[in-house]
Structure formats: structure tokens, C-alpha cells
Amino acid sequence: MKRLSLFVLILAGLAALALAPHAAAGFKPGAVWCDTDGRPINAHGGGILFHEGVYYWYGEIKEGRTYLPKVNQAWGGTRVLAAGVSVYSSRDLVTWKNEGVALAAVPENPDHDLSPENVIERPKVIYNARTRKFVMWFHQDSPNYQAARAGVAVSDTPTGPFAYVGAFRPNAGVAPLNASAEDLAPNPSNLLARDLAGGQMARDMTLFVDEDGTAYQFYSSEANKTMHISQLSDDYLRPAGRYARAFIDRSIEAPAVFKHGGKYYLIGSGCTGWDPNPAHSAVADSIFGPWTELGNPCRGEDAEITFSSQSTFVLPVAGKPGQFIAMFDRWNKWDLADSRYVWLPLEFDAEGHPVVRWTENPEFAQ
Ligand code: GAL
DSSP states (O other), X not given: OHHHHHHHHHHHHHHHHHHSOGGGGOOOTTSOOBOTTSSBOOOEEEEEEEETTEEEEEEEOOOSOOBOOSSOOTTOOOBOOOOEEEEEEESSSSSOEEEEEEEEOOTTOTTSTTOTTSEEEEEEEEEETTTTEEEEEEEEXXXXXXXXXXXXXXXXXXXXXXXXXXXXXXXXXOOOTTOOTTTTOOOTTOXXXXXXXXXXXXXXXXXXXXXXXXXXXXXXXXXXXXXXXEEEOTTSSSEEEXXXXXXXXXXXXXXXXXXXXXXXXXXXXXXXXXXXXXXEEEEESSTTOOOEEOOOOEESTTGGGGGGOEEEEEEEOTTOTTOEEEEEEEOOTXXXXXXXXXXXXXXXXXXXXXXEEOOSSOOOOO
């Protein structure tokens, strides 16, 4: 009898272990990372907002079948139907609770910008202390990625639901602060000049809020060849009409921007669709530049392909000045829903340049 109850107890213990949320096991870069419900976290191309002691992670919901669109797409990439933007919350950066859909796609209207056939990528959320609104910007596009627009949504709470404001090509009718007459010369190959009146192309993007509360959108423009750094209006809902070009003809995308020791840093990738490539890094004394490239910040095995991943965000760890987490997506282009996360500590070398080393068991605990 005693033996039997011990056996039952052991069985029950094993069953409890098996059913326990996987989140308790912590995080391993590139492994499936589950939320507190035990489901894989679905927040790709994401970014993080720290607000009142809580981290909110926003990202692309990638679910369902991966397919090759029939539309003529410049880089022939695969995709899933756009399902919107998810939001997860955490206090320790390891245990994440699914807070639901922050911005939903609009399946009932094929003409809507947020129709699943269209593209919703790289969402980032910032908090506007003046208006007390949470403001989301993202890459909104047509199925063939030719619309190349910035989308905006707004909410009173960090978990949403966010109300869609609209999508547009930024900076219509405005010349960049650092453009010469030659840069603006109208000729068929000059995309900056071509798009001056209608607004500039905007694909991969990030947001950055400076210490004075001024916010900026960094977006890959001019057919992804050149980055634009565009100041936002005081309410963060529109471009302020002040922007600069950087990394001209360098084809850098997937921008992630952070500040350290009074300097601005950028981590980015090359433009090879879902396939990995060497990361880029750069530093500037002023946000509008000039930016100095510092090369690939990754070190260790597979550093030359950014550990088989692509940058999406650099998170300053709250209350730990100088501590940053570099967030990357490891895309699975044939099953995008199974894309994974590679989060690694970002450090600075003796010259003050950012360095990201492969780490099996990074510690993000506060
Ligand atoms: C990448 C980009 C991703 C996504 C993908 C589509 O270049 O960084 O965000 O747009 O292309 O193929």
C-alpha cells in the first residue's frame, strides 16, 4: 500500500512537471520560448516598451501557412497572412504573459490597409508623457511590398487595443536637412527626388525617444538603399518635417537604435530578405549624423551571419545603466511561425564600440 502511494506521488509529480509552463525553464537563444500559458511567444520583428515597472513586448503575429505570394515581389520572399501585432508583459524579461492582440488585422475588408493580404511588420511602441498615449509605428505595405509606408496606431493603455490612425509615406514635400542640390536633382534614378512630393518610401523601421522626449523614426528608404532619420511631432503621431539621410547607398535595414554615454548607436542588417547576413553597427554624436560605421558587432561562431538572425531592437535594461540586450529574429523562411528569438547581451569593447557575443545562457534577470 505504502509503495503504491509513493508511486502515485512520483507519477503525479512527473505529470505536474510536464504540465508546468515552459517559461520556468528560462530562455535559450534560438530555442522555442514559451509564454506563461506554455505557448510559443509570437512577437516577431518586435520592440519593447518599459512602462511603470513592466516590460511590454510588441511584435508581428506570424501564424498559419507560410506561402510564396504570386504577386511580383522584388525579392521573392515568403510570408504568412498578416494577423496584427501581439503584446506580452514581463517584469523579469524571461517570463512573458500574453496580453493578447494590441493591433488586430482587418480580415473583413480586403481594401483596408490592415487586411491580412497586406503587410504589418516591425511594430514599435513608445509612450508620450504629454498626451499620455501609447503610440505604435510599424511598416505597412501592399502584398508586393511596393506601397512602402509607415503605419501609426494609438492607445490609452499599453496593452491596447490600439486604434489605427493611418499609413503614409513620410515627409511629403520636405527636403532632408542634409540634402545638397545634387541630391535633389530630378533624374529617373534619384528616388529621393522622385518621392519628394508624394513622401519617401518607408520599410524596415524603429523608433527612438531621446532624453528630452523628442522621438525619431528610423526607416529604410529609397528602395532600402538609404536610411532616413525622421523627427516626430510632439504628439508622436506624424513626422515633424525634419529629417536626415544616413548610410547613403549602404542598404541597411532592421534598424535598432540606443544611446550610451551621450552617443547614439545603431545596429542593423544588410538587405537579404529572411536570409541572414553580417550585421552593421554605427555611432553618432548627433542623432541626425554624421554616422560612423563600426562594422559587424557580432563575435564568435556564425558572427558573420549574425548568429543566423537579424536585428530588431536594442533594449536598455531598466535600472542598470550601460546594460543592453540586443534582440534578433532567427527567421524560418519556410515556416515563419516557427521563427525564433536570439537575445544576447550587448557590451562595449575597450574602444567603446558595441559588441555582441554568442551566449548559450544569457542572464537577463534584474
Ligand atoms: C526583410 C525585412 C523583414 C521582412 C522581410 C520580407 O528584409 O527585414 O522585416 O520585410 O524582408 O521578406
